[in-house]
Amino acid sequence: MAARVSSLRRPAAPTSRTQLAIALLMLAALAPLPTLGLEIYWQGVVITSLYYAMLATNWNLLAGYTGLFSLAPAGFAMLGAYVTALLWTYAGVSPLIGIPSGAIVCAVVGLIIGILTLRLSGPYLALTTLALAEILRVIALNSFDITRGEIGLEVPALFSHQSSYYYMFIVAVGCLLIGLHWLLGKPCGLYLRAIRNDETGARARGVRTVFWKVFAFTISSGFCGLAGALFAHYVIIVSPSIGHLLVTGLVMSMVVLGGMGTLLGPLVGALLVNVSSEYLRAAGDYQHIVFPIIVIVFARFCREGLVGRIAMMFNARAGVNAARGSRTTEVLASS
Amino acid sequence: MSDLIVVEDLTKRFGSLVAVDGVSFTIGEGELVGFLGPNGSGKTTVLNMMSGLLRPDAGRISLSGANVGGMTADRIARAGMIRMFQLTRIYPEMTVIENLLTAGFALGLDKRQATERADELLADLKILAYREAFASDLSGGQQKLLEFACCFMKAPKIALLDEPFAAIHPTMRQTLADYVRGTNAAGQAYILVSHDMPIVIDLCPRAICLAAGSVLADGPTDEVLREPAVIEAYLGPNHS
Ligand SMILES: Nc1ncnc2c1ncn2[C@@H]1O[C@H](COP(=O)(O)OP(=O)(O)OP(=O)(O)O)[C@@H](O)[C@H]1O
Ligand SMILES: [Mg+2]
Numbered sequence: 222m223a224a225r226v227s228s229l230r231r232p233a234a235p236t237s238r239t240q241l242a243i244a245l246l247m248l249a250a251l252a253p254l255p256t257l258g259l260e261i262y263w264q265g266v267v268i269t270s271l272y273y274a275m276l277a278t279n280w281n282l283l284a285g286y287t288g289l290f291s292l293a294p295a296g297f298a299m300l301g302a303y304v305t306a307l308l309w310t311y312a313g314v315s316p317l318i319g320i321p322s323g324a325i326v327c328a329v330v331g332l333i334i335g336i337l338t339l340r341l342s343g344p345y346l347a348l349t350t351l352a353l354a355e356i357l358r359v360i361a362l363n364s365f366d367i368t369r370g371e372i373g374l375e376v377p378a379l380f381s382h383q384s385s386y387y388y389m390f391i392v393a394v395g396c397l398l399i400g401l402h403w404l405l406g407k408p409c410g411l412y413l414r415a416i417r418n419d420e421t422g423a424r425a426r427g428v429r430t431v432f433w434k435v436f437a438f439t440i441s442s443g444f445c446g447l448a449g450a451l452f453a454h455y456v457i458i459v460s461p462s463i464g465h466l467l468v469t470g471l472v473m474s475m476v477v478l479g480g481m482g483t484l485l486g487p488l489v490g491a492l493l494v495n496v497s498s499e500y501l502r503a504a505g506d507y508q509h510i511v512f513p514i515i516v517i518v519f520a521r522f523c524r525e526g527l528v529g530r531i532a533m534m535f536n537a538r539a540g541v542n543a544a545r546g547s548r549t550t551e552v553l554a555s556s
Numbered sequence: 557m558s559d560l561i562v563v564e565d566l567t568k569r570f571g572s573l574v575a576v577d578g579v580s581f582t583i584g585e586g587e588l589v590g591f592l593g594p595n596g597s598g599k600t601t602v603l604n605m606m607s608g609l610l611r612p613d614a615g616r617i618s619l620s621g622a623n624v625g626g627m628t629a630d631r632i633a634r635a636g637m638i639r640m641f642q643l644t645r646i647y648p649e650m651t652v653i654e655n656l657l658t659a660g661f662a663l664g665l666d667k668r669q670a671t672e673r674a675d676e677l678l679a680d681l682k683i684l685a686y687r688e689a690f691a692s693d694l695s696g697g698q699q700k701l702l703e704f705a706c707c708f709m710k711a712p713k714i715a716l717l718d719e720p721f722a723a724i725h726p727t728m729r730q731t732l733a734d735y736v737r738g739t740n741a742a743g744q745a746y747i748l749v750s751h752d753m754p755i756v757i758d759l760c761p762r763a764i765c766l767a768a769g770s771v772l773a774d775g776p777t778d779e780v781l782r783e784p785a786v787i788e789a790y791l792g793p794n795h796s
Contacts, residue, residue, distance in 0.1 A: 411658040414649070414650055415658045424609070425609060426633055426658070426663075427663050
């Protein structure tokens with residue numbers, strides 16, 4: 222009876238209507254702010270937060286739900302951004318085609334990397350994605366004739382008003398979360414979580430683990446590419462800094478803070494980290510110290526993150542006592 | 557009786573250790589076979605190879621006449637050979653019902669079929685009260701029952717059970733044994749690895765005894781247990 226009983230901590234709900242509802246309410250609450258006089262500068266901060274929320278949500282699909290550790294969310298965002306930028310610069314292709322192309326190229330690259338590495342378990346994905354992200358960034362940096370290196374490529378704006386981007390990112394994050402909630406409610410959601418919980422057990426009970434891991438990685442890569450391509454036409458200049466590894470680190474800290482493996486966590490984490498880093502910036506360049514410390518503290522003392530911790534508090538109040546009660550009787554009976 | 561499982565010359569080495577050394581046996585439809593042998597005799601390793609989790613160094617395994625040698629573990633499971641682990645492998649951060657549904661969906665059941673079957677199993681194994689609990693909150697024994705139930709979401713051709721009775725309470729053990737006996741009477745085939753002699757004698761008409769990676773004896777359980785070589789393997793050479 223000793224096995225595994227140690228883990229009495231209640232895992233957080235991976236998704237629920239409540240979490241989706243709260244996320245959509247948060248987005249709905251953000252929506253009217255520009256008309257209520259939110260400054261352009263702060264609109265920009267929210268837009269960037271929502272862009273990070275897209276990356277964080279996609280990284281969470283891998284790390285939080287499937288147990289895959291990718292180091293390339295920023296790398297894929299940069300790839301998606303460059304696809305639309307290069308198409309525009311060298312073929313005059315409209316962003317309306319360039320943006321989905323960025324997503325598709327990233328999905329295809331994700332599919333290939335997934336097929337090559339996800340048959341193996343272990344650190345291969347982390348190492349391969351790390352290499353990929355850095356190689357892509359170095360290529361973008363050094364192919365000056367094509368990418369203009371650090372200076373970057375100019376791309377056309379989609380809208381003339383900042384607030385239009387603001388609404389676009391709200392809609393994008395909303396759609397992403399609705400889609401993810403839908404996906405997690407399908408058998409696929411169970412398979413992904415089963416893989417994270419016990420991949421060998423899942424395989425032995427018939428789950429096509431390789432297929433579903435590749436599937437998750439492909440989707441996640443594609444949507445990171447989409448986020449990057451959308452962001453490209455907001456910042457209007459596509460440079461290698463989009464793909465910097467520090468961005469991936471920031472995205473990871475958002476997920477850890479908000480709650481790994483919860484639907485709402487990445488959005489909460491992205492807003493908290495990005496908005497508060499604006500304040501930290503005012504106080505000096507402390508953000509590079511503060512966020513790693515927060516991540517370490519959360520990883521040690523609050524592994525379920527903010528959303529996870531709150532969900533646990535609600536779970537703990539509901540319906541657990543029944544199970545706990547009969548467990549006590551069983552222990553008594555056998556002693 | 558037609559052959560459900562044919563294992564020929566199965567061999568596995570770990571470095572210089574020959575964990576399984578030319579094991580052969582056949583199992584017919586609907587048979588319930590006990591797998592005996594001292595610790596480290598290779599029982600789990602044989603099961604690992606049969607379920608596709610470990611690649612044999614040599615030998616063949618077939619299920620209903622089809623070679624399962626090069627198949628992935630998940631394909632073997634979907635082909636109807638499913639196994640339960642000696643050290644429980646459930647999904648701790650998922651609820652009991654989610655654990656069962658995952659197994660059901662993976663084997664091709666739809667939502668209604670899977671839910672009905674899961675509730676039926678939970679009732680049969682007397683853990684229905686834990687339906688919505690997280691698997692990590694079950695006791696060790698209850699976790700074993702859950703993993704056991706996962707194997708039967710869709711009746712397999714054969715279930716390979718590795719020590720299902722170890723470390724579980726006598727009443728639960730009885731519940732499990734009753735389930736095995738009942739389903740076997742209805743034609744379910746099993747390989748049952750166990751150190752629990754009374755249960756093996758009670759449940760299994762036939763037993764295979766492994767020692768140091770080889771089949772020491774294979775036949776009716778009472779005869780296998782009377783074999784001097786088996787007694788020696790279990791109790792040591794100086795036993796008289
Ligand atoms: N992955 C491995 N690497 C190295 N050696 C292994 C591995 N798995 C098993 N062995 C060795 O192979 C031998 C057979 O192990 P196995 O687990 O099959 O025994 P068993 O009959 O199931 O024993 P038990 O009754 O204790 O469960 C042991 O000597 C063990 O140390
Ligand atoms: Mg064993």
